[in-house]
Amino acid sequence: MTDRYRLLIACPDTPGIIASVSDALWKEGANITSFDQYSEGLENGMFYMRAEFDAAPGTDEPLTSRLQVMAEAYRMQWTLALAGRPQRLAVFVSREDHCLNELLWQTQRGDIAAHIALIISNHADLQPLAERFNIPYYHIPVTQTTKAHSEAEARRLIESHDAQTIVLARYMQILSEDFVSAYPERIINIHHSFLPAFVGPKPYHQAYARGVKLIGATAHYVTKDLDAGPIIEQDVHRVDHRHQLEDLKRLGRQVERMVLARAVSWHVSDRVLVSGNRTVVFPF
Numbered sequence: 590m591t592d593r594y595r596l597l598i599a600c601p602d603t604p605g606i607i608a609s610v611s612d613a614l615w616k617e618g619a620n621i622t623s624f625d626q627y628s629e630g631l632e633n634g635m636f637y638m639r640a641e642f643d644a645a646p647g648t649d650e651p652l653t654s655r656l657q658v659m660a661e662a663y664r665m666q667w668t669l670a671l672a673g674r675p676q677r678l679a680v681f682v683s684r685e686d687h688c689l690n691e692l693l694w695q696t697q698r699g700d701i702a703a704h705i706a707l708i709i710s711n712h713a714d715l716q717p718l719a720e721r722f723n724i725p726y727y728h729i730p731v732t733q734t735t736k737a738h739s740e741a742e743a744r745r746l747i748e749s750h751d752a753q754t755i756v757l758a759r760y761m762q763i764l765s766e767d768f769v770s771a772y773p774e775r776i777i778n779i780h781h782s783f784l785p786a787f788v789g790p791k792p793y794h795q796a797y798a799r800g801v802k803l804i805g806a807t808a809h810y811v812t813k814d815l816d817a818g819p820i821i822e823q824d825v826h827r828v829d830h831r832h833q834l835e836d837l838k839r840l841g842r843q844v845e846r847m848v849l850a851r852a853v854s855w856h857v858s859d860r861v862l863v864s865g866n867r868t869v870v871f872p873f
């Protein structure tokens with residue numbers, strides 16, 4: 590009887606890291622089932638790795654002691670987690686339902702290894718959809734004067750539902766710096782443009798006015814700077830002179846929902862590491 594674990598490591602690159610980590614895993618009786626690494630090079634570059642391994646239940650304790658010693662030596666940031674424990678998501682929505690629908694479908698099927706623990710919205714429109722999936726839905730209206738109170742309520746609900754990751758599925762309110770700083774690299778947003786083009790509100794209106802030949806969507810970690818966090822996934826769709834604004838939105842919805850689903854799936858599977866304002870994504 591074994592458990593499947595995931596180990597993520599980021600540290601300054603230097604020879605010997607892989608040997609030290611694999612030696613520690615071997616000495617704890619672990620069997621490595623997948624291993625990915627990326628090095629930026631020895632000239633002030635970073636090293637990133639992701640390992641999945643099978644080991645006896647409780648191996649995380651002695652392995653943690655070994656990793657703590659290694660972390661000192663290599664100046665490592667690391668996380669060790671049980672692979673079989675699906676993450677709990679807090680999904681924030683406004684009125685658009687296409688991204689929420691994709692997340693509901695893929696999490697219920699198990700295509701995304703996560704459980705939507707609660708849905709929070711500044712509108713009531715999508716409550717019937719949440720009820721169809723028996724997911725708690727909290728309508729928390731937001732105005733400029735009530736934003737701090739609304740966010741405090743949202744944070745209380747996130748904690749009480751034990752959600753580890755927050756997904757902004759076309760949530761159209763800007764989160765405060767206080768809120769965002771409470772969840773570093775744990776808030777994923779879908780922006781409905783191919784960033785860095787058309788940041789801010791109404792990107793399809795901006796794209797239509799510009800006469801673009803490609804529309805797109807970008808999933809990124811949320812930071813205090815609007816639509817400027819580390820990009821996790823992007824995709825595009827070709828358009829031309831025949832497409833009106835509503836066509837851009839219709840075609841864009843197909844791109845947004847899949848880009849967000851891939852980003853959330855990779856995040857909850859511990860496949861995304863952040864390096865400054867970039868990400869390293871280890872593929873399936």
Ligand SMILES: Nc1nc2c(c(=O)[nH]1)N[C@@H](CN(C=O)c1ccc(C(=O)N[C@@H](CCC(=O)O)C(=O)O)cc1)CN2
Nearest residue numbers: 760761762763764778779780789790811812813815816
């Ligand atoms: N701190 C952050 N909060 C949010 C981000 C983000 O990147 N950082 N992304 C948005 C989603 N979004 C684009 O993807 C977006 C939503 C809304 C607006 C906007 O300007 N909305 C209102 C103003 C609302 C407010 O002041 O809260 C407007 O239309 O004027 C821009 C971008 C989600 N939150």
